[in-house]
Amino acid sequence: MTDFLGPAEWQAVRLSVIVSLWATLCSLPLAVVCALTLSRGRFWGRQALNILVHLPLILPPVVTGYFLLLAFGRRGPVGAALEQALGLVFAFRWTGAALAAGVMAFPLLVRAIRLGVDAVDPKLEQAAATLGAGRLRVFGTVTLPLIWPAIIGGAIIGFAKAMGEFGATITFVSNIPGQTQTIPLAINSLLDVPGAQPLALRLALVSVGIAAGALILSEWLARRVRR
Amino acid sequence: MISVRLRHAFEGFTLDVDFTAPAGVTALFGRSGSGKTTIVNSVAGLLRPDQGRVEVDGTVLLDNRISVPVHRRRIGYVFQDARLFPHLSVARNLAYGGRHDADKVIDLLGLRDLLNRRPGSLSGGEKQRVALGRALMSGPRLLLMDEPLAALDGPRKAEILVYLERLRDAVGIPILYVTHDVSEVARLATTLVLIDGGRVTACGPVADVLADPASVPLMGVREAGAVISGRIALYDVTSDLTTVAFDGGRLVLPGRLGVLGSSTRVRISAQDVILATQRPEGISALNVLPVRVTGLRMGDGPGVAVGLAAGQARLLARVTRRSAEGMGLAVGQEVFAILKATAVAPGDVGS
Numbered sequence: 001m002t003d004f005l006g007p008a009e010w011q012a013v014r015l016s017v018i019v020s021l022w023a024t025l026c027s028l029p030l031a032v033v034c035a036l037t038l039s040r041g042r043f044w045g046r047q048a049l050n051i052l053v054h055l056p057l058i059l060p061p062v063v064t065g066y067f068l069l070l071a072f073g074r075r076g077p078v079g080a081a082l083e084q085a086l087g088l089v090f091a092f093r094w095t096g097a098a099l100a101a102g103v104m105a106f107p108l109l110v111r112a113i114r115l116g117v118d119a120v121d122p123k124l125e126q127a128a129a130t131l132g133a134g135r136l137r138v139f140g141t142v143t144l145p146l147i148w149p150a151i152i153g154g155a156i157i158g159f160a161k162a163m164g165e166f167g168a169t170i171t172f173v174s175n176i177p178g179q180t181q182t183i184p185l186a187i188n189s190l191l192d193v194p195g196a197q198p199l200a201l202r203l204a205l206v207s208v209g210i211a212a213g214a215l216i217l218s219e220w221l222a223r224r225v226r227r
Numbered sequence: 228m229i230s231v232r233l234r235h236a237f238e239g240f241t242l243d244v245d246f247t248a249p250a251g252v253t254a255l256f257g258r259s260g261s262g263k264t265t266i267v268n269s270v271a272g273l274l275r276p277d278q279g280r281v282e283v284d285g286t287v288l289l290d291n292r293i294s295v296p297v298h299r300r301r302i303g304y305v306f307q308d309a310r311l312f313p314h315l316s317v318a319r320n321l322a323y324g325g326r327h328d329a330d331k332v333i334d335l336l337g338l339r340d341l342l343n344r345r346p347g348s349l350s351g352g353e354k355q356r357v358a359l360g361r362a363l364m365s366g367p368r369l370l371l372m373d374e375p376l377a378a379l380d381g382p383r384k385a386e387i388l389v390y391l392e393r394l395r396d397a398v399g400i401p402i403l404y405v406t407h408d409v410s411e412v413a414r415l416a417t418t419l420v421l422i423d424g425g426r427v428t429a430c431g432p433v434a435d436v437l438a439d440p441a442s443v444p445l446m447g448v449r450e451a452g453a454v455i456s457g458r459i460a461l462y463d464v465t466s467d468l469t470t471v472a473f474d475g476g477r478l479v480l481p482g483r484l485g486v487l488g489s490s491t492r493v494r495i496s497a498q499d500v501i502l503a504t505q506r507p508e509g510i511s512a513l514n515v516l517p518v519r520v521t522g523l524r525m526g527d528g529p530g531v532a533v534g535l536a537a538g539q540a541r542l543l544a545r546v547t548r549r550s551a552e553g554m555g556l557a558v559g560q561e562v563f564a565i566l567k568a569t570a571v572a573p574g575d576v577g578s
Contacts, residue, residue, distance in 0.1 A: 126273055127310040129297040131324030131365045141323075145314045 009203050011178055012186035017210065019094055019182055020162035023102035024155050027109055031158075032151065035113035056168075057107040065171025068100055072172070096173035097180045101162035109158040116150020117143075149222045156218035160211050183207050229253065229283050229369060229401055233269050235276035242266070242276070242425040251417030252395050252402045254433070256409075257445070262425040263405045267371045270403065271304050272297035283369045283401070303362030303400075305372040309354040311346035317357050318342040324365025332363045335397055336390055352383035356390060363398065370402045376411060385574060388414055392578050409450040413437065413494035414577035421445050438541030440524035440532035443497070448530060452496040453543040459485050468513075468568065475537025479513040480571050485578065492577050497532060499570035500544035503563045504554050514566040518542060520558055523551065531556075535564055 005013070034053055038046065056064050072079040072090045082088045090096035120143055128138045166184040173180040175189060183203060190200040230247040242262040255263045268274040270281050272288070272295065281289040283302075288295045303324075311320050317338065321329070333339050336356045346354060355375055362370060375391075376384045388411070395402065395415060406412060412419055412433065419436040421429040423445055429436045436442055438453040446452075457473030462483055469484040470477050471491055478493065485491055506515060521541075522534035531551045535542040542564055546556075556562070 121310075123306070123308070123310055124312060126297075127304070127306065128312070128323065130271055130273075130300075130302060130304040131361065132298050132301070133323070134296075134298050142312060 005202055005206070006199065008177055009186060009190075009199065012181050012183050012203070013206055013210075015094060015097075015178070015180075016163055016182040016207075019098045019101055020159050022095075022098040023105055023162040024109075024159045026098070027102040027106050027158065028151070028155055031106060031109035031113055031154065032147075034110045035117050038110070039114050039117040053110050054107045056104050061104065061165075061167025062171050064103065065100060065168035068096075068103065068168065068172040072096070072099060090173070092173050092176060092179060094179055097165075097169050097182060098162075100168040100172045101165040101182075104165050104168050105158035105161040108161050109154040112154030112157055113147065113150050116147040116153075119150075120146045145225075148225045152218050152221045152225065156214050159214055163207065163210060228285075229270075229403065231266065231270060231279075231281050233266060233276045233279035233281075235265060235269070235274075235279070237265075240425060244422065244425070244427045246420050246427050246430045248401070248403075248418045248420065248430075250399070250401050252404050252415045253418040253420060254412045254416035255403065255405045255420050255422055256407065256412055257422035258407060261422045263407075263422055264373055266422070267304070267373050267403060267405055270369070271302050271371055272300050273304075286368065301366065301368045303365055303367030303370045305355070305358050305362050305370065305375045307374045307377050309346075309351075309358040311349075311354055311357055311361070313346050315346075316342070317344050317346065317349070320346065320357055321361050321364055323361060327364050327366035329364055331397075332360050335393060336360045336363075350383070351379050352386055355379065355387055359390070359394070363394075363400075367400060370400050371405075372402060373405045374407070375404075376406075376408070388577070391415055396578070409437075409446050409452070410494065410574060413452070413454045413492070413575070434541055438534055438543045440522045440534045440543065443524065443526065443532040443543075443545070448526065448528075448545060449498060450496075451532065451543060451545065452494055452499075453541050454492050454494050455540050455542070456490065456492045457540075459487055459489050459491055462487065473538075473540050475518070475540040476516045478516075478566070479568050480576070481568050482573065484576050489578065493571060494575040494577075495542060495566060495571065496575075497543040497545040499566060500535075500542060501565040502533065502544055502546055502550070502554065502556070503565060506563050507565065510565065511567070512565045513568045514564075516542075516564045516566070518562060518564045520556055520560045520562060522558060523556060535562075537564070 038050055070076050074080065074091045079090055090099050125138050125142055128142045164184055169180065169182065170185060175181050175185045187200050187203050190196040228247060228249055232245040233242060235242045242265050244266060255266060257263050265274060269276045269279060275294060279289055287293060288300050336359060338356060338360050341353060341357065376387055379387065404415060416433040419433040420427055421436065421442060428445065429442055434454050443451040455473050457471040459469060460472035461470040467482060469480050469482065471480060471493060516537050518535040518537045520533060521536045524532045526532065529547050530545050531548050533544045533546060533556060535544060544564060
C-alpha cells in the first residue's frame with residue numbers, strides 16, 4: 001500500500017478528506033437556512049442575499065481566495081477578531097483550507113438544497129398545522145424529512161467540490177505540506193518535480209476513487225431515506 | 228353551534244358573509260369562485276380575513292382582537308387533495324395530530340387493513356378516508372371538509388358518502404362541508420348555506436332551502452330538487468319495491484333501500500315531478516301525492532319552479548310556464564304531484 005503513494009501523498013489524501021468533511025459539515029446547517037430563506041422568504045434584500053451566496057461560484061477562485069485573505073488573514077478584521085476571541089487561526093493552517101473549501105462549495109450546497117425545498121408542497125405544512133403542529137414541529141416532522149434527499153445530495157456535491165478546490169485555497173493559505181497541501185495542490189506540486197508524473201497520476205486515481213465512493217454512498221443514503 | 232362573520236376583499240371580489248349553524252353537517256354550497264374555500268380557510272386560520280369573527284361552541288377563534296393560530300384552533304381539515312404525509316405510513320399519518328378515539332375511528336372508517344401502507348400506494352378513496360381519520364383523531368372541535376369527494380370517480384364517491392353518513396351519525400362534532408354537488412348536500416347536510424358571489428343568499432334547514440323555488444337558479448335547473456326524510460315502512464320482495472313513509476304520505480321506490488324502520492332521506496329532482504289538478508287514473512307512475520302549492524318562481528327560460536308542501540314535507544317541481552298558466556297554478560292551490568318510482572336513483576337515497 002505504502003508503495004503506491006509516498007508518505008507525503010498519503011498525508012495529502014488524509015488532509016483532503018479531513019478538510020472536505022469539515023468544510024461540508026460546517027457549511028451544511030447554514031446552507032439549509034440559506035436555502036429555506038431564499039426559497040420561502042419574501043423580504044427586502046432577498047436578491048442581494050442570493051447574489052452574495054452565489055459569489056464564490058461566479059468569481060474567479062483566486063479572487064475569492066484573495067478576499068478570504070483580506071478578511072480572515074491574521075491582520076484581517078474577521079481573522080484578527082476570531083484569533084482574539086476564540087484563538088481560532090485560519091492563515092496558513094488546515095482550518096483555512098477548510099474555510100476556503102467550504103466557501104467555494106457553499107453555493108452548490110445551497111442550490112441543491114433549495115431545489116429540494118422548492119419541491120416541498122406548502123400545503124402539507126398547512127395540513128400539519130391544522131393537526132396541531134407548531135412551526136418547529138412542522139419543520140422537524142414534515143419539511144426536514146422531505147428535504148433529506150436534497151440535503152444529502154447537496155452535501156455530496158459540496159464534498160466533491162471541496163475535495164477539488166484549488167485556486168482559493170492556494171491563494172488564501174498557500175501550499176504547505178501537512179497543513180494546507182490537499183490532493184489538488186499536491187498533484188500540482190508533483191507536476192513540477194522531474195519523474196514524479198506516475199505518482200501524480202496515482203494520486204489523481206485516489207481522488208477519483210474517493211469521489212466515486214462518496215457518490216455511491218449518497219445514492220445509498222438517499223434510497224434509504226426515501227425507502 | 229358555529230357562528231361565522233367574515234369580510235375579505237380580493238382583487239375585484241369581496242367576500243361578505245354572516246351565518247350561524249347548529250350542530251350536524253352544515254353544507255356551504257356555491258359555484259367555484261363563490262368564496263366557499265376562503266370561508267373555510269378563514270375558519271381554519273390558514274387565511275386572515277380583513278375583518279371577521281368566528282365562534283365555535285362558545286369559543287371565539289377570531290375577532291378584532293384575537294386570532295388563535297392555526298395549530299391551536301383544534302379544527303380538523305379534510306382537504307380535497309387529502310394531503311397525506313408521503314414519508315409516513317398510514318398509521319403514523321393517522322397519529323400525527325393525536326390518538327383521540329383511535330380504535331373507534333379506525334373501525335368506523337375501515338382503516339385497519341391500511342395501517343402499514345404508504346400513502347403512495349393508496350387509491351384516491353382510501354387516501355380520503357385516511358385524511359378523514361387523521362383529522363378526527365386530532366380531537367377537533369369542528370371538522371372542515373373542502374370538497375372531499377371532488378377528486379373521486381362515481382363509485383369511490385358513493386363509497387365515501389356511506390362513510391360520511393356513518394361519521395355524521397356516530398360523531399358529535401359539527402361539520403362544515405364545502406361542495407358544489409347537490410347530491411352530496413341532499414345526502415349529508417342538516418343545514419344548507421347557499422353562497423353566491425361572496426354573499427350568503429340562503430341559510431336554513433336543508434329540506435327548506437332545497438325546496439325553496441328561489442334556490443333553483445343557484446342549484447341549477449337540472450340539479451334542483453327537494454329532500455324528503457322518512458322511515459322505511461315496507462319492502463315487497465315480489466315486486467322489489469320499498470315503501471318509505473314520511474309526514475306527507477308514502478313513496479314507493481325501486482329496490483331494497485334499507486332495514487325496516489330505519490330512517491332514510493330521499494332526493495327528488497324537481498324535473499322528475501309532474502303536476503296534475505285532478506288525481507290521474509290509469510297511469511304507470513306509482514306515486515301520486517296530494518300537495519299544496521306554496522310558491523312559484525318564474526325562471527329566465529321557459530320553466531317555472533313550483534314549491535309544494537305535503538304535510539310537513541316539502542317538494543319542488545319544475546314545469547313549463549305554459550303548463551303553469553294552463554293549469555292556473557297559484558299559491559295555496561291543492562294539486563297532485565306525480566313521481567315515477569324509477570326516477571329515484573340509488574345514489575339519491577341516503578340514511
